[in-house]
Amino acid sequence: xxxxxxxxxxxxxxxxPEIPVVSLVDLGVVKGVVVDDxxxxxxxxxxxxxxxxxxxxxxxxxxxxxxxGAEAQIRVRLDDSWxxxxxxxxxxxxxxxxxxxxxxxxxxxxxxxVQLERGFRCPYCGSTNTKLENLFxxxxxxxxxxxxxxxxxxxxxxxx
Amino acid sequence: xxxxxxxxxxxxADDELILGWRNSEWTGIAPFLEEDVAFSSIAQNEIGHxxxxxxxxxxxxxxxxxxxxxxxxxxxxxxxxxxELRRLEWARTIARHWLYETADEIRLVSLKDSDDAEIAGLxxxxxxxxAYHRMHAEMWIDRLLATDEGRVRLDEAVxxxxxxxxxxxxxxLRDELRARVGARxxxxxxxxxxxxxxxxxxxxxxxWEEMTSVRRSAPAGAQW
Numbered sequence: 001x002x003x004x005x006x007x008x009x010x011x012x013x014x015x016x017p018e019i020p021v022v023s024l025v026d027l028g029v030v031k032g033v034v035v036d037d038x039x040x041x042x043x044x045x046x047x048x049x050x051x052x053x054x055x056x057x058x059x060x061x062x063x064x065x066x067x068x069g070a071e072a073q074i075r076v077r078l079d080d081s082w083x084x085x086x087x088x089x090x091x092x093x094x095x096x097x098x099x100x101x102x103x104x105x106x107x108x109x110x111x112x113x114v115q116l117e118r119g120f121r122c123p124y125c126g127s128t129n130t131k132l133e134n135l136f137x138x139x140x141x142x143x144x145x146x147x148x149x150x151x152x153x154x155x156x157x158x159x160x
Numbered sequence: 161x162x163x164x165x166x167x168x169x170x171x172x173a174d175d176e177l178i179l180g181w182r183n184s185e186w187t188g189i190a191p192f193l194e195e196d197v198a199f200s201s202i203a204q205n206e207i208g209h210x211x212x213x214x215x216x217x218x219x220x221x222x223x224x225x226x227x228x229x230x231x232x233x234x235x236x237x238x239x240x241x242x243x244e245l246r247r248l249e250w251a252r253t254i255a256r257h258w259l260y261e262t263a264d265e266i267r268l269v270s271l272k273d274s275d276d277a278e279i280a281g282l283x284x285x286x287x288x289x290x291a292y293h294r295m296h297a298e299m300w301i302d303r304l305l306a307t308d309e310g311r312v313r314l315d316e317a318v319x320x321x322x323x324x325x326x327x328x329x330x331x332x333l334r335d336e337l338r339a340r341v342g343a344r345x346x347x348x349x350x351x352x353x354x355x356x357x358x359x360x361x362x363x364x365x366x367x368w369e370e371m372t373s374v375r376r377s378a379p380a381g382a383q384w
Contacts, residue, residue, distance in 0.1 A: 048205060048208065048289055049208035049209050049211070049285065049286065049289060050201075050204040050205030050206070050207060050209070050289070052204065078212045078216070078281065078282045078285065079277075079278075079281025079284065080281055080284035080285045080288065081281075110291070111288075111291045112295070113299060133194065134194045134198060135198065135292050135295060136197050136198040136200075136201035136202065136296070137197065137201065138197075139201075140201055140204055140205045144197075158292065160288050
């Protein structure tokens with residue numbers, strides 16, 4: 001009989017399809033695992049609703065759970081229960097090491113452009129002399145920034 | 161017959177799907193690369209919102225998001241005419257983007273307090289993501305208002321689109337849209353009747369032909 005801990009460990013091996021340095025567990029998108037007889041129920045929250053990787057993530061979880069000899073039931077929660085604040089400390093460090101500036105903490109007040117324009121740290125040289133190039137990037141969760149110090153463009157995980 | 165809840169979900173989903181499609185028409189041909197990326201990403205996100213809204217409606221109707229998105233006839237869509245217009249001209253594209261995002265924020269904020277937990281939860285998530293679309297639109301409004309030519313072109317585009325923008329919202333939310341748009345532009349908006357939802361622009365049929373062509377070519381269901 002599979003245990004919840006084994007399921008968590010297996011899900012922690014699934015890389016994010018778009019940013020494979022972090023796992024689904026690092027991202028914090030797995031909200032709960034319940035093992036009931038031969039069935040494993042997983043509560044899953046999408047990152048951005050427009051993320052093209054959502055179905056790939058679900059299929060990967062189903063396959064991992066099938067490998068453990070159980071049947072997966074993935075419940076997708078279409079609500080505000082995921083935030084970039086749920087990315088683990090380890091996940092943030094992996095993002096930084098791979099050249100992504102981790103997301104800033106979610107603020108209580110409404111997000112404003114001025115907060116995003118300056119002050120984020122370059123993942124390559126550590127300078128905070130960076131500017132926002134584009135709110136949007138190659139996937140819905142990323143913005144493009146430029147480091148004025150080391151002249152390197154880099155991506156930043158958007159705060160959600 | 162469908163419930164008011166399904167009506168609301170389909171109205172919003174159709175708006176997001178059709179606008180997502182329109183925004184994607186800039187992929188590859190926007191005035192510069194950064195806007196090509198921005199409009200493509202916004203399009204992807206809007207279509208993701210459409211999918212989530214269709215899923216809630218589909219659960220109630222016993223169907224699927226894909227069937228709702230692609231298997232209805234053009235006249236069955238509940239999209240607002242604002243999103244159906246094909247406007248491959250930059251000032252009008254920006255004006256439509258800004259008017260829609262402003263109206264959409266008013267609508268989402270009203271739904272975040274809904275008694276329906278699924279609708280309130282999804283509206284809250286969408287609102288956080290839409291904040292990036294709004295910042296992008298507002299940045300362009302700043303830019304257009306900074307020059308005489310930009311101001312003139314934005315004013316012309318807003319006046320042309322204003323009856324359509326009113327039609328995105330239910331009657332009781334329109335005053336707020338009028339107040340916000342008027343305050344940002346520092347002028348009154350034309351006193352006009354809203355172009356209502358459910359009356360379709362000719363461009364929708366053309367869009368529908370293209371959007372559903374792959375699915376219609378494989379009625380048994382394409383396997384990807």
